[in-house]
Amino acid sequence: MRNGFLAAIVVLAIPASSVAQDHKSADIQPVLDDQALLRKYVWSTLGLPGALHATFASAFEQWRGAPPEWGSGADGYAKRWASEFAGAAIGNTTKYAVARALNQDPSFARCRCSGVGPRLRHALISPFAARTRNGRQVFSPATVASIAAENIIPASTWYPERHGTLDGLAHAGTGIAAKMGVDILREFVPIHKLPRVP
Numbered sequence: 001m002r003n004g005f006l007a008a009i010v011v012l013a014i015p016a017s018s019v020a021q022d023h024k025s026a027d028i029q030p031v032l033d034d035q036a037l038l039r040k041y042v043w044s045t046l047g048l049p050g051a052l053h054a055t056f057a058s059a060f061e062q063w064r065g066a067p068p069e070w071g072s073g074a075d076g077y078a079k080r081w082a083s084e085f086a087g088a089a090i091g092n093t094t095k096y097a098v099a100r101a102l103n104q105d106p107s108f109a110r111c112r113c114s115g116v117g118p119r120l121r122h123a124l125i126s127p128f129a130a131r132t133r134n135g136r137q138v139f140s141p142a143t144v145a146s147i148a149a150e151n152i153i154p155a156s157t158w159y160p161e162r163h164g165t166l167d168g169l170a171h172a173g174t175g176i177a178a179k180m181g182v183d184i185l186r187e188f189v190p191i192h193k194l195p196r197v198p
Contacts, residue, residue: 091150098142
């Protein structure tokens with residue numbers, strides 16, 4: 001568990017330091033207005049991106065056998081999938097609420113840059129980034145709140161009894177990796193095009 005906690009810290013630190021730098025190579029889409037941001041929040045939480053995140057994260061947790069009390073096979077996978085989906089919904093709600101209070105847009109936007117390298121870099125740092133009202137990409141404090149809520153609340157509530165806050169922090173690494181995987185798919189394979197806001 002200690003190694004998982006250290007991995008989560010490293011995974012958090014690397015992209016966060018990259019986001020703090022001015023990301024001029026990527027021409028980022030403009031910030032969404034409140035109505036469009038609400039639609040995007042609902043879609044990313046309850047739509048295909050939320051389901052993909054739960055699928056990636058629960059498959060990894062199934063492979064690791066964590067938590068072991070949930071067993072293996074279809075029943076264990078179903079419990080892990082439901083837990084990941086619910087945890088991601090809690091995390092997304094927290095992220096969008098904090099970002100709204102800060103007047104930031106934390107939603108994923110495909111990079112208008114070209115080339116595999118810049119687009120991959122953009123996708124990898126996107127879980128830690130938000131855009132200000134003038135479109136500047138910055139580190140998102142909402143991310144820290146989101147990761148804490150998404151991982152600590154499940155570990156402290158519906159996980160088997162012996163798991164708790166530290167296990168939730170260790171689990172954060174899996175959740176972050178799953179978010180990166182979803183954002184890479186979003187960057188290179190258009191999953192969904194939101195309807196234009198009137």
